[in-house]
Amino acid sequence: MKRIIPLLIAGVMVYASAASSQEMHSHPAPEKLGKVTFATSCAPKVAHDFERAVALLHSFAYTASEKAFQDVAMADPSCAMAHWGIAMSYFHELWSPPGREELAKGEAEVKQANRLPVRTERERLFIAAVAAYYRDADHVPAPVRAKAYETAMGTAAKRYPADTEVQVFYALSLIATAAPEDKSHANQKRAGAILEPIYRDHPDHPGVAHYLIHAYDSAELAPRGLAAARAYSKIAPSAPHALHMPSHIFTRLGLWDESIASNVAARAAAHSQGDFGEELHAMDYLTYAYLQRGKRAEAEGVVQSLSMMNTQAGSDFKAGYAATAMPVRLAIEGRQWDVASKLQAQPGSAPEVAAIVYWARAVAHARSGDAQAADEDIAKLESCRQQLAADGKTYWATQVDILAKESKAWQLAARSHPDQAVEGLRLAADQEDGIEKLPLTPGPIVPAREQLGDLLLATHRPREALQAYQTALAAAPGRRGALNGAAQAADAVADTRTASQMRALLSK
Template sequence: MKPLVGLFVIGALICATSALSQETHSHPPPEKLGHVTFATSCAPRVEHDFERAVALLHSFAYVAAEKAFQDVAIADPRCAIAHWGVAMSYFHQLWSPPSPVELSKGKSEIDRALRLNVRPGRERQLIEAAAAYYDDFEHRSHRVRAKAYEEAMNTVAQSNPTDTEVQVFYALSLIATAPLDDRSHANQKRAVAILEPIFRDYPDHPGVAHYLIHAYDSAELAPRGLAAARAYSKIAPSAPHALHMPSHTFTRLGLWDDSITSNIAARTAAHSQRDLGEELHAMDYLVYAYLQRGRQADAQQVIASLAKMDGLVGSDFKVGYAATAMPARLAMERDNWNAAIALQPLPESSPQVAGVVFWARAVANARAGHPRVAEADIKGLETGQQQLLAEGDTYWATQLDVMGKEARAWQAAANADANEAIRLMRAAADVEDKVEKRPVTPGPIIPAREQLADLLLSLKRPQEALKEYRAALVAAPGRRRALVGAAQAANLLGDAKVASQMRAALSN
């Protein structure tokens, strides 16, 4: 019997070892959110949890940050700065403004923090700066309140010149309030001047790398953002947004394969964390990159997955915009007018979300030879523009104005009025060139200047078309349609060298 006992013991040990191994490997990987040091007057036992919450906030993991700060406030009821953190989790500085419910909750949290009567110093200054944003939100616009917050943060930053967190949050406020029509990028450059020295000293700080990518998110500055872009996904790989953010820089530089890799990872992470907005945001950038790479089947596969997703409503701007833009991109990039004409707005779509569908249908109908049918959607764009102006949203009102001009231009072209078509499209391109894109999108569905080049090429004016394609490619390097169009224009001009250069760029 001894051999049998021995075999049983050995077998039991093997089974136990196997079970232990399986149990060990079933654990999730260690959380990596970067390194944040944020001294507070709260109880020492909540220090680590508070710093984790700040790290989540820096990676725009707002729902997780809200809960983390709430947990700190429960663990230490005297921790006023935890209520500041909850309020900051509702203040999405680079996304759409908070909803009325979020504003009410944020104001309540700031009021609670102030009632705890924290002693004068950095913590109280930060709380009062956030109060400047939430104060009288029922009557003051988001833009006015965001500017008040930025000015308050300027004062806090001057009072705490060596405090890393204060400086980082101030830099973010500068980026958030940068005028979108300021082509000098003055605010962004001020933010860069603050963040770059901190990045050298604290290369694993999630907010620094993140906000540098945003500060550099323009055609002028994007080449300077590669170091931060390459670093951020390694600093905080547990945050889906950190996996996605490098693709902002990759998109600006036409690095499509890098963007694809970035957004596949971000999409997977967001899905596993049930972050619908972040998942769709990554999917939109992924579709855009696939299309620029000529991988239309891959783009179509991503879009097909929308049918299996719940919660796709236009009232949630981040969700609505991405879910609406993706099928519009696929149809319009491929000149598939029938697919574009069949698009429908999501339920509860805001004017800027529904406007994507109105624009695509209007342009598609005009280019398919149905200019009169396009009229209803053009009117939809004009109505949406007026609604946005009434709400004080000048950025998206301008975008709908550009879309309306583009649709009118193609309508005029379909009616054989070439001069009016060119005038309208050039006006659209000139307006669009003056305004930076919002981070919610990798770019317009089709840039206006690229459409101007398309129009000129269709009118058999290849020399002018090539000039506009080249200008469009400066603003948006590597766009496939622009490269193909430029090669066609060069061929018509007999310029084999330029045509070859444009074709070669398609495979880079």
């Protein structure tokens, strides 16, 4: 025993020494952003850093990408393409357009790029394309400038059909300029046709997988995006947006557990990197998925955590939208009309964001039987619609018009005008079916077609209600409210097979 004790002590000392050594030499996990090959005429010493900056850009890590391109410009002051990259980091093609400050900075970077020697035609075409976006930004609307960028990238794509980066950036421009009302998804299909063969040859390219997800983010095309969705988070796990993006396809297909896992990871990564907007974006998708999975307590936990965050982000569209939508989703999907009627828009909210709250309050008042109380919020919705139309934001003006139609329909129902209410919700549903959602949101708080089913069921028209719910589920598979409503409507018409199918889907 006496001999064993010194051996144990020695073993402990060796272990402690080894542990200490490991602790001293421990490192964070290596950065993994995918593989990008982007040749430039810049100094060879900045080649790797330039490609890293482009990889960050492809995963919409805009702040990190800006900093990375700035570092390249510092290391090689003659590198015109570094300034191209900085200008691109302010563009945000699939998000809201850059504000005045970012537009001014982007224009300055384009001018700096043009002051420097541009040694290849390919580089000239890249710089000319981003210059087309920033040109005359004070007078030319953002969609027109985005189309000018797409046209310029199309010229580059024709000139360099075998160049991966030219083709990938061109595909993204096609997605960004796709008309929301084009239900044929012509641009998205063109982008997919460009990206699919590149994906086969470059399966580790972050932009290819990312943009395939965006190209296929629709009810029609979502099944095509599943492979890219399951790959992207493994290609670029160091980018929070890459962890989140797969949930766009998972949401379209009703794969709630996969969406939850995706956004739990994205939320944690965004928080650790201080990416406030991305954290809130992931939280909104997470709240939505928890509610569809029937995990209300978990959804409540996500929404409650907003109180510990500085969510006064009215001027930040992405953050402001998510922070506003989450409590609205929780209250409306839970049919907590009293809670919904007391929601408040954040100070400084854009009209398209504040409108969600006005809609929630109007619907809550109407559905709790107080039709008159909805008047004020319906008037606010009309004011938002007019402001958006005056500002040239036709997409959002249409979305707010849909919200206003829904609110008025529920008000008519509360005033015992069921036929007029049904007609109003049909119009809203037809209008909503004719326009795509933006990547900003997992979907409407409650799709208009699903609301139509609710109204038809409440007014004792179960056969029509079942049809409305089934149409809603074809566009948004797995939504809990539509599945519940369809099961009840099927019970009412003695369609036991459909009722069993709906309840089986609910219990998955």
